[in-house]
Amino acid sequence: MITELRTFLVAGQLENFAATAERVGLTQSAISAQIRRLEHDFGYALFERTGRSVKLSRAGVVAMEQAKEIIARYERMRDIARNEAVKGNLEIGMAVAGHASLLASAMEEFLKVFSEVHFSVAVDKEQSLLARLDEGALDMAIMARPAAHLMQNLEWRLLQVQPYVLAVPEGSAPLPWRQVLQTYPLIRYASRSFIADKIDAFLKSQSLTVHDIAQTEEISLILDMVAKETGVAIIPFSTAFNGQEKVRFISIPEFLEKKEVGVVMTRKKKSIAVKKFLDFLTDFSR
Structure with a gap:
C-alpha cells in the first residue's frame, strides 16, 4: 500500500500517468494498475479521466493531503530503531504574534516518538529571537519572515503562507470588507511585529481611515474580543482558526x-533532534 501511495502522490502532482511512469521508473500500465488498486480499496475515484488526460477528483485532492501524512508517519516509523539516539534539549523560540497551535501539534507528535528530548520554549519579540539565535542561545525560532x-x-525555511482576512462577529451584517472597516472599530494586531507595517501600508493604500480601539499581539485575545462584538480585526488566517466559534x-x-x-535557524551543523523536529514542523504545516 505504501508503494501505491507514493505513486499516487507523484501522479497527483503531475496529473499525467505517462510522466509519472517516467518519474518513478515503471510502465504506464503499472501506474494505472496501482491507482486502480487504490481506488478499489478506497471505494471512490482518485482521478477524473477524459480520454488520455487525468485530473485529480475532489476526493483525490483530499486524499493527497492524507497520503502525504501517511507517508510522513511511515518514514518516521522506520526511524524507531534509531530513536534512542535522539535526545537532549531543544531550545525553541516563538514570536509573541503566535504560532502556538502549529508548535504544540508538532511537539505532541514528536514526543510520542522521541521521548528523550526536552523542550524549552521562549516567547519573545522577533528582534529579540533573532539576537538570541545569533548568540547561539536558541536552536530555532518560529516567526513571520523577517522584513530585513x-x-x-x-x-530561513518557509512553513506556511497565510492570507490576510477580516475577522468579524459571527452575527454581524454581511457587508463588504471595506464597509465593515468603516462601520466597526478596529482591533490592531501585532503592533510591534514584522507584519504590523504590512497592515498599516495596506490601509493607507486603500485610503481607509479606521477607528482603533485596541492593539495586541495575542491572537487568542483578538478572537475573543471579536467574538464578544468588541470590534473587528485584520489578521493572517491560520487553519487553526477553523471551527472558531462566534467569529x-x-x-x-x-x-x-x-x-x-x-x-x-543558524547555518551551523544541526543536531539530529533539530533535524527531526524540523521534519515534524514541516509535516504539520501542510
Missing part, C-alpha cells in the same frame, strides 16, 4: 501580500 535581510549565519472570516482580495510563517 538575515545575518549571514542565519537561514466569521471575510476574504480581502485586494490585500495581495501574505504572511509567510517559517523557521529561522
